[in-house]
Amino acid sequence: xxxxxxxxxxxxxxxxxxxxxxxxxxxxxxxxxxxxxxxxxxxxxxxxxxxxxxxxxxxxxxxxxxxxxxxxxxxxxxxxxxxxxxxxxxxxxxxxxxxxxxxxxxxxxxxxxxxxxxxxxxxxxxxxxxxxxxxxxxxxxxxxx
Numbered sequence: 570x571x572x573x574x575x576x577x578x579x580x581x582x583x584x585x586x587x588x589x590x591x592x593x594x595x596x597x598x599x600x601x602x603x604x605x606x607x608x609x610x611x612x613x614x615x616x617x618x619x620x621x622x623x624x625x626x627x628x629x630x631x632x633x634x635x636x637x638x639x640x641x642x643x644x645x646x647x648x649x650x651x652x653x654x655x656x657x658x659x660x661x662x663x664x665x666x667x668x669x670x671x672x673x674x675x676x677x678x679x680x681x682x683x684x685x686x687x688x689x690x691x692x693x694x695x696x697x698x699x700x701x702x703x704x705x706x707x708x709x710x711x712x713x714x
Contacts, residue, residue, distance in 0.1 A: 570592070571592070571593075571594045572592060572593050572594065573593075573594050573600055573604070574586060574593055574594065575608070575704070605698075608698035609663065609676055609678070609698065610677070610678045610696030610697060610698060610704055610706075612661065612678060615661060615678050615680070615694075615696045616661065618694075618696075618706065619642065619661065619680045619694055620642075622640070622682070622694060622708070623639065623640045623641055623642070623682070624636075624639055624640075626638075626640060626692070626708065626710075639684075639685040640682040640683065640684060640685065640691050640692065641658075641682065641683060641684075641685050641686075642658045642659060642680060642681070642682060642683075643658070643659045643681040643682060643683045643690070644656040644657060644658055644659065644683075645657060645658075645659050659680075659681060661678050661679060661680040662678070662679055663676055663677070663678055663679075664676075664677060664679055665677075666679070666695065668695060668697065668707055669707075670705070670707065671697075671699075675697050675698075676697070677695045677696060677697040678695070678696040678697075679693055679694070679695055679696075680693065680694045681693045682694070690711060691710065691711055691713070692708055692709060692710045692711060693708075693709050694706065694707070694708050694709075695707045695708075695709070
């Protein structure tokens with residue numbers, strides 16, 4: 570059995586690789602396509618990145634200082650199927666989708682955003698892996714009109 574290292578900056582996996590050099594393979598090694606197509610974006614990392622994006626999606630210093638453009642994760646009302654300003658935050662979910670970078674459908678992790686305390690859909694974040702085993706995050710923004 571072979572294990573493929575996707576993050577060489579992880580000290581724990583690199584320590585295991587030093588202990589068992591024949592067990593862990595680098596991503597530079599040829600990954601069989603049957604294995605590569607099953608890579609999914611890690612949900613714990615995605616949740617951290619998605620929560621940071623609520624405030625820091627805008628890099629303009631004056632907008633950050635005034636907190637003019639703050640998002641929140643979309644909320645779902647328990648009593649209805651529509652998006653609401655009150656309710657529980659929608660959890661990220663895996664779905665098959667076709668991004669603008671890809672020609673085929675792939676498995677991606679999706680999170681939707683609304684304006685703070687409003688029901689306006691502002692953006693959605695998609696986390697996928699390409700066939701080379703590289704993680705990709707793509708943010709799709711909607712206009713503010």
